[in-house]
Amino acid sequence: MIAxxxxxxxxxxxxxxxxxxxxxxSLSIKVILVHGASMQIAQLAAERxxxxxNADGTGITDEATLRVSLEAVTNVMNEIMQGLTSVDLRAVYxxxxxxxxxxxxxxxxxxxxxxxxxxxxxxxxxxLDEGMIPLIPPIGYDGEGKTFRVNSxxxxxxxxxxxxxxxxxFLSAGKGVEIDGELVGQLSIAEAEDLVKKKRGVFDPGLxxxxxxxxxxxxxxxxxRVHLLNGLNDEALLSEIFSQKGIGTMIYSNEYEQIRRVLKxxxxxxxxxxxxxxxxxxxxxRTRTDIVAHxxxxxxxxxxxxxxxxxxxxLFSDQAVAELACLYVHxxxxxxxxxxxxxxxxxxxxxxxxxxQVVTLSTQAFNYFQQKGGYVEVTPDVLxxxxxxxxxxxxxxxxxxxxxxxxxxxxxxxxx
Numbered sequence: 001m002i003a004x005x006x007x008x009x010x011x012x013x014x015x016x017x018x019x020x021x022x023x024x025x026s027l028s029i030k031v032i033l034v035h036g037a038s039m040q041i042a043q044l045a046a047e048r049x050x051x052x053x054n055a056d057g058t059g060i061t062d063e064a065t066l067r068v069s070l071e072a073v074t075n076v077m078n079e080i081m082q083g084l085t086s087v088d089l090r091a092v093y094x095x096x097x098x099x100x101x102x103x104x105x106x107x108x109x110x111x112x113x114x115x116x117x118x119x120x121x122x123x124x125x126x127x128l129d130e131g132m133i134p135l136i137p138p139i140g141y142d143g144e145g146k147t148f149r150v151n152s153x154x155x156x157x158x159x160x161x162x163x164x165x166x167x168x169x170f171l172s173a174g175k176g177v178e179i180d181g182e183l184v185g186q187l188s189i190a191e192a193e194d195l196v197k198k199k200r201g202v203f204d205p206g207l208x209x210x211x212x213x214x215x216x217x218x219x220x221x222x223x224x225r226v227h228l229l230n231g232l233n234d235e236a237l238l239s240e241i242f243s244q245k246g247i248g249t250m251i252y253s254n255e256y257e258q259i260r261r262v263l264k265x266x267x268x269x270x271x272x273x274x275x276x277x278x279x280x281x282x283x284x285x286r287t288r289t290d291i292v293a294h295x296x297x298x299x300x301x302x303x304x305x306x307x308x309x310x311x312x313x314x315l316f317s318d319q320a321v322a323e324l325a326c327l328y329v330h331x332x333x334x335x336x337x338x339x340x341x342x343x344x345x346x347x348x349x350x351x352x353x354x355x356x357q358v359v360t361l362s363t364q365a366f367n368y369f370q371q372k373g374g375y376v377e378v379t380p381d382v383l384x385x386x387x388x389x390x391x392x393x394x395x396x397x398x399x400x401x402x403x404x405x406x407x408x409x410x411x412x413x414x415x416x
Contacts, residue, residue, distance in 0.1 A: 001165040001223075003156035005172040005206070006037040008231035009076055014083065017171065020237040021133070022087040030128045032159060033091075034136045035080060036152035040072040041065075054113070057138055057151035058209075061112040069149050073137045080135055091133040096120040097155060099140025099148040114140045114148025116155060119162035157213040161222045168217055169240065170210045171231030176249030177207070184249050185336060186303075187211075189218045192251045214251040226251040252304075259345050262298035262310070267291050269307050270300065274328045282364045283326060284394070298326065299349075301342055308333045311342040313349050313358075316384040321402075322350040323387060324360040343373050347405040358405050359383065361391070361398035375401035 002021075008014060024031055038056045045052045045068045053062040061069070077093060084091040099114035117140075127134045136159060138152040153170070160168045177184040177195065187195070192215040200208055207228070214226030229236045229248035239247045262270060267288055277283040291298060294314065301309035309329040315322050324346045329338045350358050359382060360369055369375040380391055380400050391398070 001032050001034065001156055001160040001163070001168045002237070003034045003152060003168060003170050004036065004231060005152075005170075006035065006039040006041075006076060007173045008171050009035060009079060010039060011173075011232055013232050013234060016234045017231065017237060018083045018087045018089075020235065021084070022089055023238060024241075025089055025131075025133070032124065032128070032134050032136065032163065032165070033080070034138070034152055034156040034159060035076055036138055037069070037073045037076045040076050041069050044068050044072045044075075053111075054149075056206075056209075057113060057149045057154075059113065060108065060110050061149040063112065066112040066147065066149055070139070070147065073139055077135060077137055084133060084135075089133055090131060091135050092127050094120075094123060094127060094134040094136050095139075095141060096123050096134065096136055096159070097140035097150060098142065099150055100142055101148065112148055114142075114150045116140060116150060116158040117142075119159050121162050124159070124163060151209070153209045153213045157217050160217055161220050164222050166223075167225040167227060168214065168223060169227045169229060169237065170214070171229050171236070172206055172210065173230070173232055174204060174207050174228070175230045176228045177203075177211070187249060187251045189215050189251065189253060192218075211251070218251055218253040221253060224253050259299055259301050259342065262291070262295055262300050264292065264295065266300060266307070267295075270298065270310050273307055273310060273330060274326065277328055280364075281396075282362075283328060284396070286326070299342070299345065301329075301338060303333070309338050309342050311346045313346040314387075315353070315355070316386060318384060320355070321357045321359055321382075321384060322353075322355045324350075324358050327360075327365075339368070340372055343369075347403070351405045356404060356406075357402055359387075359400060359402045361396075361400055363396055363398050366399040366401060369401050373403065375403045378402050 021031060041055045042052065048068060050064050050068050053060045053065045081091055096119055097116055098118040098120065100117045102110040102113040102115050124134050136155060138150050138155055140148045140150045156168055175183060177187065192211050196208055196212045196215065210228050217223040217226050227240050227248050227250050229240055236247060270291065271288065274283055278285050297312045297314050299311050300307055310326055312326040313322055314325055324343065327339060327342055347358055360375060362369060378400055380388060382402055383391055383400065
């Protein structure tokens with residue numbers, strides 16, 4: 001499901017988006033397009049001297065606004081159809097949205113503003129099976145043929161859920177979610193919902209709308225991913241779909257990112273993940289036999305089923321202290337907090353087992369543990385006897401650091 005704001009359709013980059021769509025179809029990826037038209041509606045209203053009651057389909061739509069909206073939407077649809085034809089794509093306009101009046105909200109009749117009541121999935125599936133791209137405007141109709149202006153983000157959500165789309169991609173003029181000038185690459189459902197509450201009136205209303213609808217789509221468990229992309233960037237669509245890291249903000253359902261125990265079948269992948277760090281002597285060399293012998297100590301972080309990080313928590317016979325070891329995150333995912341998340345997860349495991357202190361040893365990353373994890377350097381004397389023997393035998397002269405942990409502090413650290 002690809003939802004394109006009217007501002008993007010009017011931009012020079014729309015020609016590049018059409019080429020991206022052609023690439024997706026050449027790979028037999030089925031696509032449904034939903035388009036907005038707020039910008040075009042506002043422009044046409046200004047030309048006609050019409051005062052709009054609302055442009056984006058969320059407020060009151062009076063008769064004059066509905067007439068201007070229908071004309072602007074028709075023009076946008078024609079522009080999109082011409083563009084799709086120019087890249088040899090078959091498309092069809094689909095009046096697949098059955099709507100009903102939004103009604104009286106907070107005591108105010110919203111007149112010709114509608115809400116999606118039902119999606120004609122049979123029609124859309126028929127078009128998709130024939131290799132066509134359904135194009136859905138932000139307009140709906142009731143059973144008597146009455147026309148309603150509907151918000152395009154809401155249309156994208158309802159169609160994606162009804163068709164059980166793998167993902168929704170919102171293309172707008174925004175870069176995605178930025179906090180303190182930095183792009184946020186991923187958001188859980190809860191994080192997206194929290195931003196909608198806290199940043200309403202701060203973020204652009206269009207961004208809030210996409211965050212809200214994106215979180216709702218993932219919460220329904222019918223859509224696994226929602227992507228917020230800058231449609232003014234060339235190849236934004238392909239870069240987000242085919243690269244692991246992406247270039248926008250993705251809202252994901254819980255299964256997207258998980259920390260789980262290592263299985264025997266994962267050992268080879270774990271060794272490949274840490275090989276470079278082992279070669280540079282940052283991590284201690286571990287053989288397959290070593291890892292398998294302590295398999296229950298190892299945990300991995302997966303993102304979209306890709307292995308991106310690992311950590312180990314070794315318990316000692318007296319259970320007084322545990323060692324955090326083999327902490328590593330793939331270089332493509334550095335600087336995004338995943339190391340701290342793995343660290344906090346291991347600390348939480350230790351705390352749940354009643355262990356009060358966690359030690360870690362490092363030759364090159366000791367600043368990271370001190371600055372990001374709150375570890376304090378101590379002498380090797382704190383190590384349990386069995387671990388001290390290995391420490392002396394290795395001759396690595398690692399710095400030894402320690403941290404007191406509780407379940408509460410570990411959970412709090414994981415939220416940083």
